[in-house]
Amino acid sequence: xxxxxxxxxxxxxxxxxxxxxxxxxxxxxxxxxxxxxxxxxxxxxxxxxxxxxxxxxxxxxxxxxxxxxxxxxxxxxxxxxxxxxxxxxxxxxxxxxxxxxxxxxxxxxxxxxxxxxxxxxxxxxxxxxxxxxxxxxxxxxxxxxxxxxxxxxxxxxxxxxxxxxxxxxxxxxxxxxxxxxxxxxxxxxxxxxxxxxxxxxxxxxxxxxxxxxxxxxxxxxxxxxxxxxxxxxxxxxxxxxxxxxxxxxxxxxxxxxxxxxxxxxxxxxxxxxxxxxxxxxxxxxxxxxxxxxxxxxxxxxxxxxxxxxxxxxxxxxxxxxxxxxxxxxx
Numbered sequence: 103x104x105x106x107x108x109x110x111x112x113x114x115x116x117x118x119x120x121x122x123x124x125x126x127x128x129x130x131x132x133x134x135x136x137x138x139x140x141x142x143x144x145x146x147x148x149x150x151x152x153x154x155x156x157x158x159x160x161x162x163x164x165x166x167x168x169x170x171x172x173x174x175x176x177x178x179x180x181x182x183x184x185x186x187x188x189x190x191x192x193x194x195x196x197x198x199x200x201x202x203x204x205x206x207x208x209x210x211x212x213x214x215x216x217x218x219x220x221x222x223x224x225x226x227x228x229x230x231x232x233x234x235x236x237x238x239x240x241x242x243x244x245x246x247x248x249x250x251x252x253x254x255x256x257x258x259x260x261x262x263x264x265x266x267x268x269x270x271x272x273x274x275x276x277x278x279x280x281x282x283x284x285x286x287x288x289x290x291x292x293x294x295x296x297x298x299x300x301x302x303x304x305x306x307x308x309x310x311x312x313x314x315x316x317x318x319x320x321x322x323x324x325x326x327x328x329x330x331x332x333x334x335x336x337x338x339x340x341x342x343x344x345x346x347x348x349x350x351x352x353x354x355x356x357x358x359x360x361x362x363x364x365x366x367x368x369x370x371x372x373x374x375x376x377x378x379x380x381x382x383x384x385x386x387x388x389x390x391x392x393x394x395x396x397x398x399x400x401x402x403x404x405x406x407x408x409x410x411x412x413x414x415x416x417x418x419x420x421x422x423x424x425x426x427x428x429x430x431x432x
Contacts, residue, residue: 109415109416109417109418109421110415110416110417110418110421111413111414111415111416112413112414112416112421113412113413113414114143114146114147114410114412114414117139117142117143117146117155117414117416118139118140118142118143119139120424120425120428121135121138121139121142121143121155121158121424122135122136122139123135123428123429123430124158124162124424124427124428125138125139125158125161125162125165125172127427127428127429128161128162128165128166128172128427129165129166129172129173130165130172130173130194131172131173131174133197133200134172134173134174134193134194134197137194137196137197137199137200138158138161138194138196138197140196141196141227141228141231142154142155142157142158143414144228144230144231144234145157145227145228145230145231146411146414146416147410147411147414148228148230148408148410148411149408149411150228150230150282151416152289152291152292152295153227153228153289153291154228155414155416155420155421155424156291156295156417156420157227157291158424159420159423159424159427160225160360160361161194161224162427163361164224164360164361167363167364168364168365168366169224169358169360169363169364169365169366169367170192170193170194170224170366171191171192171193171366172193173193174190174191174192174193174194174197174198175191175193176188176189176190176191176193176197176198176201176202177189177191178201178202178205180205180209183209183212183213184209184210184213184215184216184217185216185217185219186202186205186206186209186216186217186218186219187218187219187220187221187349188201188202188218188219188220188221188349189221189222189350190220190221190222190223190224191222192222192223192224192366192368193223193224194223194224195220195223195224195225195226195227195247195369195371196226196227196231198220198223198371199218199220199232199235199371199373202218202220203235203236206218206236206373206375207236207239207241207375209375210241210375210376210377211241211377213380214376214377214380214381215374215375215376215377215380216374216375217372217373217374217375218371218372218373218374218375219348219349219351219370219371219372220349220351220370220371220372220373221347221348221349221350221351221368221369221370222350222351222366222368223351223368223369223370223371224360224366224367224369225247225249225360225367225369226245226247226267226369226371228282229245229246229247229267229268229269229282230269230271230280230281230282232245232269232371232373233245233269233270233271233278233280233282233373234271234277234278234280236271236373236375237271237272237273237274237278237279237280238273238277238278239273240273240377240386241273241375241376241377241378242271242272242273242375242376242377242378243269243270243271243373243374243375243376244268244269244270244271244373244374245268245269245270245371245372245373245374246266246267246268246269246341246342246345246346246371246372247266247267247342247346247369247370247371247372248263248264248266248342248343248346248347248351248352248353248354248357248369248370249264249265249266249290249354249357249360249367249369250264250354250357250358250359250360250367250369251263251264251354251355251357252264252265252286252290252326252327252354253265253266253285253286253326253327253328253329253339254309254313254326254327254328255329255333255335255336255339255340256333256336258326259309259312259313259326260309260311260313260325260326261325261326261327262354262355263339263340263343263354263355264339264342264343264354264357264369265284265285265286265289265290265327265339266284266285266286266338266339266342266343266346266354267282267283267284267285267342268282268283268285268338268342269281269282269283270405271405272389272390272393272405273386274390274407276407277407277408277410278405278407279393279404279405279406279407280405281404281405284330285329285330285335285336285338285339285342286327286328286329286330286335286339287306287307287308287327287328287329287330287335288303288307288327290327293307293308293319293322293323293327294319294323296319297319297320297322297323301319302317302318302319303316303317303318303319303322304317305317306328307322307327307328308321308322308325308326308327308328309322309325309326309327309328310322310324310325311324311325312325313325313326342372345370345372346369346370346371346372347370348370348372349370350370351368351369351370351371352367352368352369352370357369393405
C-alpha cells in the first residue's frame with residue numbers, strides 16, 4: 103500500500119482482504135464477505151468508486167443493524183428451462199447471483215437464452231458487476247435492478263420509484279464492452295456526497311420536499327431525484343421496476359430504506375443472458391467489426407473497454423472507515 107496526501111493506494115488483493123475482514127467483523131459469513139469484496143474491488147477497478155468501497159460502508163451499516171442478512175442462504179430454483187429464480191434470504195444480491203451464476207450460464211448455452219430473477223435482497227450495487235461476469239463467458243447480458251423510492255416520475259412531486267439502473271454488456275476477448283447507468287439524472291450517492299461536502303448540485307437533478315426544483319444537495323436528500331430525459335427516462339425506470347420485481351421483489355414504493363432502520367428493503371435484480379451463436383455463429387465477429395468501424399471511422403466508441411485500475415485509490419476517510427470496521431488499528 104502507498105499513500106499520498108488525503109488518499110491511500112491499495113492493490114486489488116489488499117483491498118479485497120480489507121473488505122472481507124470488515125464484512126466478517128460486521129456479521130457477514132465468509133461467502134457474503136467474498137461476494138461483497140469481489141464486487142467492491144471490481145467497481146473500483148472500473149473507476150466506479152461511488153458503488154465501490156464507499157458503498158461497502160452502507161453494506162456494513164446494514165449488516166450491523168439487520169437490514170442485510172449476513173448469514174443468508176440463497177435458494178435457487180429453476181421453474182422452467184430458461185428461468186432461474188433466487189430468494190436471496192434478505193442477503194446480498196451479489197451472493198445470490200454467485201449461487202445462480204453457473205445455472206444461468208448453462209441454461210443460456212443450452213437454450214440460447216436464459217433469465218435470472220433475484221428477489222428479497224439488499225441493493226444490487228454496481229450492475230456492471232453482473233453483466234460483465236456473464237459477458238466474460240461469451241454471452242450477451244442485460245441487467246436491471248430497483249432501489250427504495252428515491253425518484254419522482256410522471257409529474258409526481260415526491261419519490262415513487264428507485265433510481266433503477268440498467269446495464270448491458272457484449273463479450274470481447276480483451277474484456278466486455280459494457281455500460282451501466284441509472285435512470286435518474288444522477289446517482290443518489292452523488293447527491294449524498296455533495297451534501298456531506300456542503301456543495302450545491304446542478305439544476306435538473308432533484309426536487310425539494312415541496313416538489314420544487316432545487317440545487318441544494320441537503321434539501322434534495324429529503325426531496326426526490328429526477329429522471330434523465332424527462333418522461334423518456336421515467337419510462338425506462340418503470341420498465342426496470344417491472345422486471346426487477348418479477349419474481350417477488352419489492353416495488354420501490356414499498357421497499358424499506360437501505361440506509362436506515364432494521365428492515366430489509368427486499369429488492370429485485372433481473373439478469374438476462376443470451377448466447378449470440380444460437381442466432382448466428384458469426385454474430386460476435388460481425389458485431390465487433392461494426393463497433394470497431396464506428397470507433398475508427400466516426401469516433402464513436404461504444405462500451406469502450408478500460409484497462410482495470412492496478413492500484414486503487416481510496417479517500418483517507420473511506421480507508422480509515424474500512425480499517426476501523428475491520429478491527430485494525432487506525
